[in-house]
Amino acid sequence: MRSTGLFFGMLVTGLLSFATTANEVEFKVQDTDAQDTNCEVRLEANDRMQFVQKQLFVNSTCETVTVLLQHIGKLPVTAMGHNVVVALASDMQGIAADSFKAGVANHYVTPGDERVIAVSKVIGGGETTRVSFAVAKLDPAQRYVFFCAAPGHWVMMKGELVISR
Structure with a gap:
């Protein structure tokens, strides 16, 4: 049971890290578009x-x-x-x-x-x-x-x- 909880905790942490990275990439793309507009x-x-x-x-x-x-x-x-x-x-x-x-x-x-x-x-x-x-x-x-x-x-x-x- 303890290893299952640890596994799910690591999985959630990994998914949150991935979501943060995806948002950072999206922000950079938006920043590049803003640079073109300027x-x-x-x-x-x-x-x-x-x-x-x-x-x-x-x-x-x-x-x-x-x-x-x-x-x-x-x-x-x-x-x-x-x-x-x-x-x-x-x-x-x-x-x-x-x-x-x-x-x-x-x-x-x-x-x-x-x-x-x-x-x-x-x-x-x-x-x-x-x-x-x-x-x-x-x-x-x-x-x-x-x-x-x-x-x-x-x-x-x-x-x-x-x-x-």
Whole structure:
């Protein structure tokens, strides 16, 4: 009898844990939907030359989208500075090739470069920046990317910008 009571107690505890986990997952999905509605997407960069997110989803109903770039590392901007550039996938290599010449003062992007849809400032560990752009600049028939334009970083620090409906 005692083992039966213990078994049922463990079963109820396990089911309650599962229900709590299911609610947490549901909350995260709702939070992601709310992020789309707010027209702001979050992107994290780290000290290992990586963006945590490999895709960013832009809601096509937004007039303007804002990319919130957060450097979650600890290294200063002079050692491991990152930015985010939004462009057509076909333009990424050309923009990146010009990054060294453009220099850090220009956020590694040639001023006035028409291939660039958006570029943020370069930030170091613990810093955050935002960059906004009009969704009307995006053609759903095209392929877009985001990447870090610091020389050499773009090889590892890139992802796809997806226009969702």
